[in-house]
Amino acid sequence: MNNIETIRHSLSHIMAMAVKNLYPNTKFGIGPAIDNGFYYDFDLPRQSFEGAKAGLSIDDLPKIEKEMQAIIKSNIDFIKKEIFQDEAEKLFANQPYKLELVKELTSTGKTGVTIYTSGDFTDLCAGPHIENTKEINPLSFKLTKVAGAYWKGDEKNKMLTRIYGLAFATETELTDYLKILEEAEKRDHRKLGRELDLFLIDPTVGMGLAMWQPKGAMLWRIMEDFWYQEHLKNGYELVRTPHIGSRKLWETSGHWGFYNESMYPPLEVSQTLKEAQEGKKSEIKEEYLLKPMNCPFHVSIYNSKPRSYRDLPIRWAECGTVYRYEKSGELSGLTRVRGFTQDDAHIICAKTQVKDELKRVADFIIFILNTFGFKEFNVYLSLRDPNNKEKYAGNDEGWEFTQKVLEEVAKEQGLNYKKEEGEAAFYGPKLDYKIKDCLGREWQCSTLQFDFNLPERFDMTFINQKGEKERPFVLHRALFGSFERFIGVLIEHYAGSFPVWLSPTQAIVLPIGESHQTYGQEVLKTLKQNNIRAQINLNNDTIGKKIRESEMQKIPYILVVGDKEIKANSVAVRSRNEDLGVMTTEKFIDTIKQKVETKK
RNA sequence: GCCGAUGUAGCUCAACUGGCAGAGCAGUCCCUUCGUAAGGGAAAGGUUGUCGGUUCAAUUCCGACCAUCGGCUCCA
Numbered sequence: 001m002n003n004i005e006t007i008r009h010s011l012s013h014i015m016a017m018a019v020k021n022l023y024p025n026t027k028f029g030i031g032p033a034i035d036n037g038f039y040y041d042f043d044l045p046r047q048s049f050e051g052a053k054a055g056l057s058i059d060d061l062p063k064i065e066k067e068m069q070a071i072i073k074s075n076i077d078f079i080k081k082e083i084f085q086d087e088a089e090k091l092f093a094n095q096p097y098k099l100e101l102v103k104e105l106t107s108t109g110k111t112g113v114t115i116y117t118s119g120d121f122t123d124l125c126a127g128p129h130i131e132n133t134k135e136i137n138p139l140s141f142k143l144t145k146v147a148g149a150y151w152k153g154d155e156k157n158k159m160l161t162r163i164y165g166l167a168f169a170t171e172t173e174l175t176d177y178l179k180i181l182e183e184a185e186k187r188d189h190r191k192l193g194r195e196l197d198l199f200l201i202d203p204t205v206g207m208g209l210a211m212w213q214p215k216g217a218m219l220w221r222i223m224e225d226f227w228y229q230e231h232l233k234n235g236y237e238l239v240r241t242p243h244i245g246s247r248k249l250w251e252t253s254g255h256w257g258f259y260n261e262s263m264y265p266p267l268e269v270s271q272t273l274k275e276a277q278e279g280k281k282s283e284i285k286e287e288y289l290l291k292p293m294n295c296p297f298h299v300s301i302y303n304s305k306p307r308s309y310r311d312l313p314i315r316w317a318e319c320g321t322v323y324r325y326e327k328s329g330e331l332s333g334l335t336r337v338r339g340f341t342q343d344d345a346h347i348i349c350a351k352t353q354v355k356d357e358l359k360r361v362a363d364f365i366i367f368i369l370n371t372f373g374f375k376e377f378n379v380y381l382s383l384r385d386p387n388n389k390e391k392y393a394g395n396d397e398g399w400e401f402t403q404k405v406l407e408e409v410a411k412e413q414g415l416n417y418k419k420e421e422g423e424a425a426f427y428g429p430k431l432d433y434k435i436k437d438c439l440g441r442e443w444q445c446s447t448l449q450f451d452f453n454l455p456e457r458f459d460m461t462f463i464n465q466k467g468e469k470e471r472p473f474v475l476h477r478a479l480f481g482s483f484e485r486f487i488g489v490l491i492e493h494y495a496g497s498f499p500v501w502l503s504p505t506q507a508i509v510l511p512i513g514e515s516h517q518t519y520g521q522e523v524l525k526t527l528k529q530n531n532i533r534a535q536i537n538l539n540n541d542t543i544g545k546k547i548r549e550s551e552m553q554k555i556p557y558i559l560v561v562g563d564k565e566i567k568a569n570s571v572a573v574r575s576r577n578e579d580l581g582v583m584t585t586e587k588f589i590d591t592i593k594q595k596v597e598t599k600k
Numbered sequence: 601g602c603c604g605a606u607g608u609a610g611c612u613c614a615a616c617u618g619g620c621a622g623a624g625c626a627g628u629c630c631c632u633u634c635g636u637a638a639g640g641g642a643a644a645g646g647u648u649g650u651c652g653g654u655u656c657a658a659u660u661c662c663g664a665c666c667a668u669c670g671g672c673u674c675c676a
Contacts, residue, residue: 056603056604057604057605058604058605058670059605144670145604145605145670145671146603146604146605146670146671147603147604147670147671147672148602148603148604148671148672149602149603149671149672149673150602150603150672150673153672153673154673155601155602155672155673155674159602159603159672159673160603160672161603161604162603162671162672164670164671190668190669194610194611195611203649203666203667203668207667261674262674262675322676324675324676326674326675327601327602327673327674328601328667329601329602329603329671329672329673329674330601330673330674330675331668332669335676336674336675336676337676340676341676342676344676432676439670443675443676444675444676445676446676447676478676480676481676482676484676485676486676510636512633512634512635512636513633513634513635514633515633516633540631540632540633541634541638541639542632542633542634542635542638542639543633543634543635543636544634544635544636544637544638544639545637545638545639546636546637547635547636547637548636548637548638549637549638550637551636551637552637558636560635560636562634562635563635564635572635572636574636577636577637579636
């Protein structure tokens, strides 16, 4: 019995064989097994005839798939061989990418490499592989997409054509997985955002700039109110800061130098808009930049007066809207936008307090994620790339201390984290919490970051017990990450059926006929007086239709009122396809209040 | 930004190889006043993403641009 990983990897070779048969002069990149399947990167030959497309498109996949099936059916062996460097270089003389890899592999002192031959295709590969293609069910894989991918993942390198495939042990598993993907599409937050009237993005307003409709804005408000309450309980204070800051501020913070690729260009101010429209010329006097981060403002507040060790730790929180100039192709719904609001906070503390503060935040993050229904997420410890120190601000000692203490905290909190070198921010290492979206893509939401860059750059100090100036540490953290992204994954997590405490509309009153409208209005009024977010549907429609519409809007409670309910001063409650029977309005209010209380 | 695909009414989609752009839902109006997922009817709704080209004629063919989607890179 073969490991599915091995089968996936072998399928990537078989795909390469098929591509080689169909496009003889292809140069090959790499082809690994991945979650649920495999891919292979190709540098395809230029089509000689006129009018031919440069690369492959999704329409070419069935052809390649057919060729792969033919290869599988001809029972081809995979043969492993160890060869020396000079042999390998000769073998891959016409394969520049393979040659590059051979040279890399042997540069570390290894004398030879492993190759696998299947049919007339030989690949540089560590294996393992199946022994013969007859071990593969030709119907249990499917090529799914064509994409561009940079050689070695570096955007300075040439872009190759990557073909992705899905592969499972059996045909049933494949069709099941395709069904899951289809279901997942239905909970896409971009689709639900439109259907449920939560938010919209209008290119005329600007790419990656979300606008919130009443229901979406209500959801945001509920989250924000909850957030403030919890922060006050947790010993935070609130601050507020502007959306733009002078060039000088960003030069001091280091963003001007380290973060300029992600910032909107400066607003150059020297005159009024009117003067500018009239074509008056003048010298630039002031330059402002839209803030990509809130940190420098919080630091400026800190530095506005001398601080004592007695003031520490300081915990300052702000839901601050920031703007980042993301490349156009990177934008995606709410999960990747250009303007977003971070639920930000900075904790300024002495070195001795760092560990306790980190632990407090780690606990806070888990509390928030659990409250919003996320029980599954992946944690990453993002460290500096030790081979590329120019990318980062700060000195070695700072990095060593902060990376060490962050890892200690991750361990002591029992987090099942993964280390990732080269993923740190330019100003410090971080602990990232990523949540999966409906298509299995991971999005960084909560983050706990060290910043030992700002204290230096802004010369932050406090007076310690000995009466000496001491440098504080700055922790930067966000629990949602950003409202936009968090709401995006929240929509997908609940497929739009939010728990009662989060639902923008918690209940809708549906009078059966015209004669029940007055009573319906009274019920609505009572609900509103009890702080329940309720609506009424007075449309001239059948009760069946009104129920259908309310269900499609994913409103948690539907209250049908007719003659019977008027007589008993009650409501007939339906909750997400379930009949809860008739109850008094008071009883219903109690039910809903309890749900809100317990965040259900 | 790069590779590939897509773009028709508010939404979901039609329109064979170029020949007056259609339907359902939503919205509006009229009838109906209904008991747990769509009651009936009418009128209305469009510079086919934008700009240019080929043609007697372009939603359809060609080019450029814009936007969106799937990836890559990047990232809260």
